Amino acid sequence: MGMTIAEKILAMHAGRGSVSPKEIVDATIDYVMVNDVTGLPAFEVFEEFDAVPICEKTVLIQDHYVPNKDVASAEQAKSMRNFARRYGIENHFDVGRGGVCHQIMIEEGFAAPGRLIVGADSHTCSYGALGALSTGIGSSEAASAMATGELWFRVPETQKFTVEGELGDYVMGKDIILNIIGDIGVSGSLYKSMELYGSAIVSLPLSDRITISNMAIEAGAKCGIIPPDEKVFSYLNDRVIGDYSPVYADEDAVYEDTFEYDAAEIVPMVAKPHLPENVAPASEVDVTIDQAYLGSCTNGRIEDLRCAAEILAGRRVHPDVRMIVVPASKSVFEEALREGLLETFMAADAYVSGPTCGACLGGYMGVLADGERCVSSTNRNFIGRMGHKDSEVYLANPAVVAASAITGRITDPRDLV
């Protein structure tokens, strides 16, 4: 019987010829990542093992509450620095050297086709866009993986999603994944692997594919894998660490379910509060906004910034709106600077900051007040996600965020005069 991509990657890493859905296997991981929030509990657990970490497989990234928002977060970040120093872990990305963890895992060449990567952050599933099986785990098991290099996995059932056809103007990867989540619901892929196919997916730049894989977790999925192609290989050319071998599904792989979508029918979408499945076309949502947020592991890449800057060029953010732009990494920031995008944002009255996860999870740097509403390029619109429990988050692609920032209401960029 043939295998899906997730089944093959798990079988290879478990030293097995084949595996079947629902089986529990012990598999060797290629990398384990923690951030400053999930790191502290992991380091505390690690101390109980009387072991040394497998340094070359361990990646430590400071991104959630750095630069530190208060003394407690400063102590938390310090614990990561101390852990890195004590064991000589070189893959430690501190303030000013890195950025949002998933962007760094990709930029620095940790993520690659066929790899099995775990991270104590739910959006670790982002690297599925490069053909990896990557998935979120907890802090204690991250510590365990650092010590043993292994972890248990339940082999997921796989669902096949096919998107055929040509995408319209300002329709992005974000709209494809919001459309899918709107269709199957926030638990539509619970415990499962999503595999994505079709001409619309193939036509997407890597950045949009990362957006799709990033939000697989918002449907409950373990991972969202896109078969790697030339775009992935050329991106990895001068950055990947070590060798990799692409993994593809067998012709006779067994899928639990298949879903098909027509790209031409997908429009710029928003997900209304308080679940990513509450989707509607942006043109049909008539609400004013107080804040527009562009950034995050979902949509903080250079392509996203270019898209928003093109819309904002020569225009101004609505006087009642604060727009916050947060490039996802140092290198995205540098590139945006070189291309003059940051100048465009600032000329439009947007606030630009260095990379951090802060605002996306209501941590700091952009927290919403009671009753405020934000259109955001991020991935979650849960109750209180970006601040006060009675604030609201509308998820959208970077073009919708930029267009809405200008008009002061949720706006389909195609309707911008």
Place this chain on the structure above:
Amino acid sequence: MKKYIEGRVWRFADNVDTDQIIPAKYLVTGDRDELAKHAFENVRPEFAEGAKDGDIIVSGGNFGSGSSREHAPRALLGAGITCVVAPSFARIFFRNSINIGLPLIECEIDAADGDILNVDLENGKIVNKSTGVKYTFPSLPDFLMKLLDVGLIENTKRKLGTKRSGGTV
């Protein structure tokens, strides 16, 4: 781990996410008692004060969705919760809970706030003593049952011990 649990119900709806269980602004400690002070602060402000040792959460599906924060099951343990009963759980929350010793039961049951449940973890039985209705649920696979019982920390120590002595795990 206790095989028999009797406790009072806190009832929740579908899709309880980890931001509801413990808002992100409190993620500056891993201490379960400290985290418990803010459990469900935005959605059930009476929970942190009112939860007693031995209480049980009964919820709709997809409990624990969202972030990977192990702080969520830690906060529930800190609040004295002994198990969570729901038709389905988000996968990272599921892993985290099993790893740190919070039993999760995949079962859809009728129960209201304040009902008293009697749970037999080994034999997969629940009785809602307030309504008299009985339910059965499939036990966890052996591997997970052992992990829940032993705990991830002890399990990892054993694995490392076996590796050091040259054995296979």
